[in-house]
Amino acid sequence: AQSVSQHNHHVILSEAASLELGCNYSYGGTVNLFWYVQYPGQHLQLLLKYFSGDPLVKGIKGFEAEFIKSKFSFNLRKPSVQWSDTAEYFCAVATGRRALTFGSGTRLQVQP
Amino acid sequence: EAGVAQSPRYKIIEKRQSVAFWCNPISGHATLYWYQQILGQGPKLLIQFQNNGVVDDSQLPKDRFSAERLKGVDSTLKIQPAKLEDSAVYLCASSQPGIYEQYFGPGTRLTVT
Numbered sequence: 597a598q599s600v601s602q603h604n605h606h607v608i609l610s611e612a613a614s615l616e617l618g619c620n621y622s623y624g625g626t627v628n629l630f631w632y633v634q635y636p637g638q639h640l641q642l643l644l645k646y647f648s649g650d651p652l653v654k655g656i657k658g659f660e661a662e663f664i665k666s667k668f669s670f671n672l673r674k675p676s677v678q679w680s681d682t683a684e685y686f687c688a689v690a691t692g693r694r695a696l697t698f699g700s701g702t703r704l705q706v707q708p
Numbered sequence: 709e710a711g712v713a714q715s716p717r718y719k720i721i722e723k724r725q726s727v728a729f730w731c732n733p734i735s736g737h738a739t740l741y742w743y744q745q746i747l748g749q750g751p752k753l754l755i756q757f758q759n760n761g762v763v764d765d766s767q768l769p770k771d772r773f774s775a776e777r778l779k780g781v782d783s784t785l786k787i788q789p790a791k792l793e794d795s796a797v798y799l800c801a802s803s804q805p806g807i808y809e810q811y812f813g814p815g816t817r818l819t820v821t
Contacts, residue, residue, distance in 0.1 A: 628808050630808075639799075639812050639814045641812075642809060642810075645808070686750050686751075688750075694756075694808050695741060695756045696743075696751070696753070698750030699750050700749050701748075701749070701750050
């Protein structure tokens with residue numbers, strides 16, 4: 597069975613700082629990778645996804661993620677965070693049956 | 709396009725009581741998922757439906773949890789009897805056939821006292 601690890605549980609940044617959130621998965625076959633975001637009081641929303649092709653994918657609100665197959669990683673990045681990026685971020689992987697396996701999440705707090 | 713609807717949004721019950729959650733997916737989405745999200749953890753799949761058939765219920769505690777999706781549209785998840793460790797947010801999600809992208813509802817926050 598696949599699993600997802602997010603090593604940063606709580607990250608605190610100042611506005612304009614750069615962000616990188618780690619995500620590693622364990623699964624030997626073809627995977628589809630996702631980052632979801634949950635803003636305070638809101639439901640889970642898709643931030644970006646990788647299925648195949650260019651390993652650098654761009655999502656909404658200036659986020660991007662890079663799939664590195666050799667490292668089983670799919671790290672999320674943003675060059676300059678804003679206060680409105682304060683949220684919880686979840687990495688997830690889907691295989692054949694399409695149900696998602698989520699990491700434990702990273703709580704990002706951006707200070708103005 | 710209307711999103712995934714869930715009700716109730718909040719529920720407080722005592723242990724050993726029963727509770728039911730309802731989900732209405734996005735129109736045309738044949739696949740429906742129920743996830744359990746315990747505080748501090750990521751969502752964990754409980755059950756996946758394709759139309760009104762079960763695709764995966766391997767992580768559903770079948771001694772107390774049950775789910776159905778009559779007519780392949782809305783779905784109900786039931787817990788009977790509830791335990792303290794069932795306190796969590798129960799998320800419903802749906803997706804189009806053959807599509808990985810899932811859309812989530814707002815969730816039902818269950819507190820068992």
